[in-house]
Amino acid sequence: MIVNENSKYYIDAGTTWSKILEIMPCGKRKYNIYKTKEAREFKINYEKTTGHTSDKSAENYENEVVALARGAKIYLQNDFCALDLGSRDAKWVKFKNGKFSDMDWNTSCAAATGATIEMLLKFYDVKIEDLKFTKEKYPVTCGIFGLEKIMDDISCGLCPSVAISKFIHGIAYNAYNFAKNPDKICISGGFCENKCFIDSLQNYCEVLPLGRFVLVDGLTLQQR
Amino acid sequence: MKKDIIAFWGYPHPDLIKKTKQKYPGANWVDLDINFGYPSSKSTPDAYCGIIKNIFDNAFYLKDKIIKILAAVGKDKCDSGFFAAQLLKNAGFDVEISYFEDVSPLENLCDVPVCKSSLALKDKLSIITANIVAQRDYSHLKPSRARFGFWGVPPNDLSICDIFPPETHVFGWSRCVEAKNPANLELEMYVEKDLPTVFFAQTFCAKNVLAKYLAQKYNGLYIEIDGTPSSSAYAKIEAFLRLR
Numbered sequence: 359m360i361v362n363e364n365s366k367y368y369i370d371a372g373t374t375w376s377k378i379l380e381i382m383p384c385g386k387r388k389y390n391i392y393k394t395k396e397a398r399e400f401k402i403n404y405e406k407t408t409g410h411t412s413d414k415s416a417e418n419y420e421n422e423v424v425a426l427a428r429g430a431k432i433y434l435q436n437d438f439c440a441l442d443l444g445s446r447d448a449k450w451v452k453f454k455n456g457k458f459s460d461m462d463w464n465t466s467c468a469a470a471t472g473a474t475i476e477m478l479l480k481f482y483d484v485k486i487e488d489l490k491f492t493k494e495k496y497p498v499t500c501g502i503f504g505l506e507k508i509m510d511d512i513s514c515g516l517c518p519s520v521a522i523s524k525f526i527h528g529i530a531y532n533a534y535n536f537a538k539n540p541d542k543i544c545i546s547g548g549f550c551e552n553k554c555f556i557d558s559l560q561n562y563c564e565v566l567p568l569g570r571f572v573l574v575d576g577l578t579l580q581q582r
Numbered sequence: 583m584k585k586d587i588i589a590f591w592g593y594p595h596p597d598l599i600k601k602t603k604q605k606y607p608g609a610n611w612v613d614l615d616i617n618f619g620y621p622s623s624k625s626t627p628d629a630y631c632g633i634i635k636n637i638f639d640n641a642f643y644l645k646d647k648i649i650k651i652l653a654a655v656g657k658d659k660c661d662s663g664f665f666a667a668q669l670l671k672n673a674g675f676d677v678e679i680s681y682f683e684d685v686s687p688l689e690n691l692c693d694v695p696v697c698k699s700s701l702a703l704k705d706k707l708s709i710i711t712a713n714i715v716a717q718r719d720y721s722h723l724k725p726s727r728a729r730f731g732f733w734g735v736p737p738n739d740l741s742i743c744d745i746f747p748p749e750t751h752v753f754g755w756s757r758c759v760e761a762k763n764p765a766n767l768e769l770e771m772y773v774e775k776d777l778p779t780v781f782f783a784q785t786f787c788a789k790n791v792l793a794k795y796l797a798q799k800y801n802g803l804y805i806e807i808d809g810t811p812s813s814s815a816y817a818k819i820e821a822f823l824r825l826r
Contacts, residue, residue, distance in 0.1 A: 414813060423821035447814070451825070458825040460801065463818045 359392070359400050367402045370425070370573040371409035373445035374473055375548065378402075379574045389571050406577040410446060420577055423461055426546060427451045429576025433568050434544060441537050442546040442573065443529075443555075445473040450537045464536060472548045474501055475526065478508070482518035489519055491557035495527035504528055523554050530558035539563070546572035583646040591615045591637050592654025592663055593714050593764040594680040599652065602678075603715075606649060611715045614640040614651070617738050625669070631786040632738035632809050634662040641670055648675065656681035658764035660788055683765040691769065693721065694760040697752035700726035704743035706752050707736040710760045726751075730823060731779030731802070734793060738784060739810045745819050746780075753779065755789070773800055778826035780805060780819055 361367075362382065370377040376397035380388040392400075394411050406418045408425040422442075426449060430440035434453075441450040448471060449463040479486060498504035508521045537543055542564040549555045550567035559565045588602055588609045602609075617636050620643035626635050641651065653667035658681070671677040696709050701723070709720065726749045733754040737743070753773045758764045771792065773779050779800060781793035785808030797804035803822040807815050 414817075421817055421821045421824065423817070424824050427821075427825055461803070461818075461821060461825065463814060463821070 734782035
């Protein structure tokens with residue numbers, strides 16, 4: 359990565375992927391995604407950082423839920439529920455009449471989030487484009503039990519792409535329940551690019567994908 | 583080894599505390615609810631309330647020095663306290679059970695200056711529990727203007743208290759203890775309607791259902807923590823305090 363000394367940099371350093379925003383002196387914004395392992399090697403003095411692999415004791419570190427809340431407010435109106443589904447955890451924040459109303463952060467079990475899907479795709483040599491919404495879903499309250507279901511069904515002859523799609527439907531259903539069953543969910547994070555996930559979630563509520571840079575955008579806002 | 587400890591948990595009835603103080607004037611009082619970091623006695627299942635684990639671990643570690651245990655077993659504590667009393671009795675401890683279930687109308691209760699003060703939250707909770715035995719007067723403390731609320735029992739690991747500003751008022755069972763009414767459910771369920779409040783319960787504690795209910799009712803944050811809080815638990819509380 360070429361670093362411009364005059365630019366300002368912000369990073370959402372997730373477990374697997376790091377989202378970097380460069381704001382050039384002219385104000386132009388440039389967004390990039392790197393593997394976190396790779397991004398660690400960059401010699402950049404970030405204005406602000408967030409994400410699971412950031413140094414949480416650093417002065418420029420911002421709490422992930424706060425970054426999500428600020429970032430989502432850039433994109434959305436007064437009333438919304440924004441859910442960030444990442445590699446290892448899920449968090450959501452709800453605003454009513456422009457004011458913070460509720461939040462949660464699934465911190466205790468991250469088995470059934472992005473990293474699991476990436477591993478499954480690699481393990482079964484399935485392309486993400488091959489995943490299609492299926493009406494059936496696996497219960498993935500526990501990701502490990504969900505994985506067991508996938509393995510059982512595939513060993514009985516089910517096509518791996520269908521099994522993974524059922525797993526993703528289970529994640530979507532969990533996400534909907536986790537966010538307390540809102541009428542509409544605004545999605546942040548890598549799952550925005552997973553059509554099977556979006557289609558599965560649309561089975562339960564209206565879905566608005568916001569992309570992968572919501573948190574890093576939230577970092578650019580001045581603290582109140 | 584000389585026995586010089588009167589151990590207790592919860593809030594033993596004041597009459598029992600008074601009687602025991604008179605009988606053992608030089609004794610050291612140890613609150614077995616507190617995590618002193620003593621080795622595990624392996625008395626409880628792994629999935630069990632951290633506070634009750636403390637009771638067993640502390641009791642067995644200090645066994646040779648404990649004269650007797652005053653065991654709160656009523657609605658002022660919990661069923662686990664009731665069972666712990668029986669098991670420790672079976673293990674050879676001198677256990678005297680206590681029911682402190684007196685309930686007064688809210689308007690008749692004494693004030694709670696510590697809960698409403700501007701002391702650090704950790705100090706508030708430590709003073710409240712220490713005062714079960716010490717019975718010092720804290721009426722000189724001036725009330726602060728509440729910015730946040732903390733509802734619940736003193737956590738097994740008090741480090742989460744450091745996230746809260748001093749203008750955090752205390753509610754729930756801890757407030758009941760300062761009001762000398764540990765079984766007063768009406769007081770336990772009282773919070774200030776518009777005050778952003780964190781409703782805390784120790785994992786595996788029956789009070790989780792109250793914490794969840796109240797958090798939903800008052801738009802607060804429900805959080806359960808087992809043992810030592812994870813960095814994510816800290817972050818969740820921090821986010822709530824900052825966004826509210």
